[in-house]
Amino acid sequence: MMLVNTELIQKLSSLGPRGAFGYGLMEAARADDSLMVLTADLSSTSRVRQFEEAYPERFANVGISEQNMVTMAAGIALEGRTVFCTSFAAFISMRACEQVRTDVAYMKANVKLVGADAGVTIGTQGYTHYAIEDLAIMRAMPDMTVIAPADGLETAKAVQAAAQYKGPVYIRLTGKGGFPPVYKEDYDFTIGKGVLLRDGADAAILAAGAVVANALEAAELLRQEHGLQVAVADLHTVKPLDGALVRALASRVPLLVTAEEHNILGGLGAAVCEEAGAMDAGARVVRCGVPDVFSKVADYPDQLERFGLSARGLADAVLQGLGK
């Protein structure tokens, strides 16, 4: 059991999403002897080197072949094991898409797919390595659980929860080393259950991934500058979505703003619209994210700015949505 204290929270924050994943993986590996890790030539990059050194018999590097990796993982998992696969989010969700669907989801293989550098995290490296479609792709697969952790602690917790859960899971990692801790103390992470980080009656920001921190900052800006009380929810599990939380918020605030490092089509914003749209009456939904374009490249913070995902951008979306 991971002992959560300020020191660990700081450590996981400074390690960044990949490092926090690596940390959570070691915790999960100690709890589950069957746990195996496959990577596609990204042992260092995806921070599984420590696992490789500790458990060489439970590790395999398959080279640059994501399709083979995912199907191999399914084959191993169907022998009764827990198998983690790591690659960049773009390649695990798109290069190996049909393998994920047919060999992992369709056969309900106990495979955990971890996509590093999802969203626009990779900045000026360019769109070949962005993943702004992965939530939509993974969410469309029956029996697939989809998680987008907000910070280092949540990443480590999500990895352990995924390891304990029996069935296919996709974890997308966003953010950079030193990303701010959203969670300053221990909390209960449950797959499928969102966390209301802050309550408010004027509007709500529903976010997933590293932009949750920006959503919190936006709510604080709106309080300081406009006296608005804006709720913020961390919907770390994009599928199954915490429909109860979305409906509760939609019934008591007039505006929901969604925030995700993803195309506004098919991801968290779409999932929230689907939930809110099924209600008799409820809040309007404004989706912040990549507006269905391949934009020019930029450094990560600039790219977040461009897509209205910075704290200021999200605050502006709330103001605009409220007609202020």
Next chain:
Amino acid sequence: MRSRSETIRLVEEQAYRLRRRVLEMGLEAGPHGAHFGSAYSMAEAISAVFFGVLRSDPAHPDDPGRDRFILSKGHGSVAYYITLAEAGFLPEGLLHTFETKDSLLPGHPCMHRDMGLEYSTGSLGHGLSLGVGVALHAKRTGRDYQTYVLVGDGECNEGSVWEAAMAARQFGLDNLTVIVDRNRLQSDGLCRKVMDMDDMAAKWRAFGWEATDVDGHDAGALLDSLHERSRPAGKPRAVIAHTVKGKGVSFFENNNDWHHRSITPEQVAAAMAELEQAHGKEGA
């Protein structure tokens, strides 16, 4: 323990029964039809695996020590289902539900392990990677089961087959065998014209595998190649089974119209007559 000649006779008899039953099931499937050509080209190969080499027990389909068979060319399902029934894994009655509403036996196999249906397959290029995973698990956990994967030659157009081939060699999987049903036809016609795979065995050898060419309708040759235990340690094995699509019925043979289609009672009668005649000659 059966003698070699007894096993050969058993495999030949099973292949004959398989061909007959494919006709019956194809007729029963009505307009849904069946993959006749492919089922016929692999008849000896799948029979050799199930009745010649596979160590498995229908009473314990989940035995972790069982040998694994993966039908990567899942469109050969009709041959697979019949073979599983003949081997005692799959209830006979279920065969009548082939490709019907809510059936457990769709056109492409859907995993149902208590009936020996080990994996959901049919998306080409996946099965060998499953096999690599399963064989690697055996290596890493000290189990001595063998893994057999049956792929089509057209299927080998898929890049993922060769990703898996590289991995099998890299991980030294001498507990893995791929059988290539080299019937030289794929959906759009001759492999040679669609995507020429040229010397198939040379390709596998180039990927570090031990590769053998055999007559895929010669039960004895197949059994010898599958039983061969002298391959060098660390090398996975490819058996290139040279076959004829639709083998055994003159109007099926090398005729891609019979890749997948429905069949009439008259055609079944004509095909049965040919099979019986050839079988009678062999038996004599």
